[in-house]
Amino acid sequence: MIARDRNWLLIFAVCVALAIAYPFFADGYQLTVIRDALIFGLFAASLDFFWGRTGILCFGHAAFFGIGGYIMALVTLNDAIPFGSLLGIVGAIAGAAFVAAIIGYFLFFGGIRGSYFTIVTLAMGVICQQAAISWSSVTGGDSGLIGIPPIEFDFGGRHVDLSQDLSSYMFVAAIVAVAVLSLWSISRGRWGTVLTAIQDNEVRAAALGHNAPLRLLVTFILSAAIAGLAGALYVCMAGLVAPDLSGLLLSTEVIVWVAVGGRGTLLGPVLGAIFIQRAQQTISSFNPSLWPLLLGCVFVIIVFVLPDGILSIYARLKSLFKGRSQA
Template identity: 95%
Template sequence: VVYPLFAGGYQLTVIRDALIFGLFAASLDFFWGRTGILCFGHAAFFGIGGYIMALVTLNDAIPFGSLLGIMGAVAGAAFVAAIIGYFLFFGGIRGSYFTIVTLAMGVICQQAAVSWSSVTGGDSGLIGIPPIEFDLGGLHVDLSQDLPSYIFVSAIVAMTVLALWLISRGRWGTVLTAIQDNEIRAAALGHNAPLRLLVTFVLSAAIAGLAGALYVCMAGLVAPDLSGLLLSTEVIVWVAVGGRGTLLGPVLGAIFIQRAQQTISSFNPSLWPLLLGCVFVIIVFVLPDGILSIYARLKDLFKGGRRAQ
C-alpha cells in the first residue's frame, strides 16, 4: 500500500486498478468462500455497476452524480442479484446447476450491453466518464489525480474487506459454514438457509457493483467485456491464486496477477495467457489454499523448529 506512494504515476495507476480488481475478487470470495457455491457470472454485477455509474455521471442534469452513481451501482447490482438469487436459492438450485445458471446470466448481461446500443453504446461502450468528484462536509474530493484516487481506492478496499472479514468471523459466517457443511442439518437447527444464502449473494453482488463503479471512473470508459465470461473467469483465478475463503488472499491474488500481467505483457503479450495457465495449475497442485497459505506454512514450520530446539 505504501510503495506506490513513492513510485511514479504509472505505478500508482497499475496498483490502484489492481486494488479495485482485488475488491471485486473479495466480493466473490465472500460468497464462494463461505458458501462453497461458485458464481460463474460474477462479472455481470461488476458490469452492471459500471454501466449505472457511467450513465449517471455522464448525465449533467443529475446533481451529485458521483455519489448517486456509486449508490445506484451498488443498489442496481444488489437488485439484480436479489431477483436471480431468490428463484435460485428458494428453488433449491445449488452446486453445478447454480454455476451454469450464473454463467448464462453473465452471457446475457454481456449480450444485453452489446444489443442495447442506444443506452450502452454497443460494442464501443461509453467513454468520457468523469472521475469521482464530490463535496463531503466542506471537503472537496477530486479524484482526477493519481495520488488522491489511489488513496481513496485504498481506503475503500481496506474498509470493505475489513467489514466482510468481521461479518465472516461473526455469527453470520459461522452459520454459513454450517450451511455449507450440511444445509439440511442447519435448517433443522432453525436457520433459514435460502434466506441467508440470498442475503450473502446480494451483499457480494453489491460490492462487485461498487468495484465496477470505481473502475469505470478511474478508466474513463465502460464496455461489454466488463460483464463478460473472460472477466468472470479471471476473478475466479484471482480468488484461487490468493486463497479462497480468506478475503485478503483474493486481493493479494488480484494484485499479483495484474502486476505480473503488466510486466510480462510489456515484453511478450502473447506469452501471458500461457504463463497464467501454468501459474494456476501450479497453485492448484502445490498451494491449493492459495499464496496466503505460505505464511501459515512458514509459521507452522517456525513453531515446529522452535519445539525441536
C-alpha cells in the same frame, strides 16, 4: 481471539502499512496500476465472500461488476443529475444488489445449488454481456461509453476531486481496506458460522432452525453489491465502460484471482488480483501472446503446491519455524 484471527489481522495491518507507504516510492503510472489492481482485488473479495463462505461458485460474477459500471457511467455522464458521483455509486450498488436479489430468490428458494447454480450464473453473465452489446442506444454497443468523469464530491465543506493519481489511489485503497475488514468481521461472526454450517450440511442447518435459502440470498446480494461498487470505481478511474466488463473472460479471471490468493480468506484474493495484474502487465510488455500460457501454468502450480493460495505461505512458514524451534 484465536490464532487464525490474529494472523489475519497481522497480515492485514502489514498490507495497509505497505499501501500507505507505496506512494512514497512509486510514480504516478505505478500508482494507477496498483489502484486498478486494488479495484479488481475488491471485486475478487466480493466473490470470495460468497464462494468462500457458502461453497457455491458464481460463474457470472462479472455481470454485477458490469452492471455497476454501466449505471455509474450513465449517471455521471448525465449533467442534469446533481451529485452524479455519489448517486452513481449508490445506484451501482443498488442496481447490482437488485439484480442479484431477483436471480438469487428464484435460485436459492427453488433449491438450485452446486453445478446447476454455476451454470445458471454462467448464462446470466453471457446474457448481461449480450444485452450490453445489443442495447446500443443506451450502452454504446460494442464500443461502450467513454469520457466518464472522475469521482468528485463535497465533504466537510471541501471539494474532493479524484482525478489525480495520488488522491484516487488513496481513496480506492481506503475503500478496499474498509470493505475487506467489514466482510471479514461479518464472516467471523454468527453470520459466517451459520454459513459454514449451511455449507457443511444445509439440511442439518435447516433442522436447527436456520433459514438457509434466505441467508444464502442475503450473502449473494451483499456480494453482488460489493462487485457493483468495484465496477463503479473502475469505470470512473478508467474513463470508459465496455461489454467485456460483464463478460465470461472477466468472470473466469476473478475465479483465478480468488484461487491464487486463497479461497475463504478475503484478503488473499485481493493479493492474488494484485499479483496476477502486475505479472500480466510485466510479461505482456515483452510478449503479449505468452501471458495466457503462463497464467495457466501458474494456476496449475498453485493448485498442486499451494491449494490454499498464496496467503497460506505465511502459515506454512510460521509452522515451519515453530517446529524447528521446538526441535
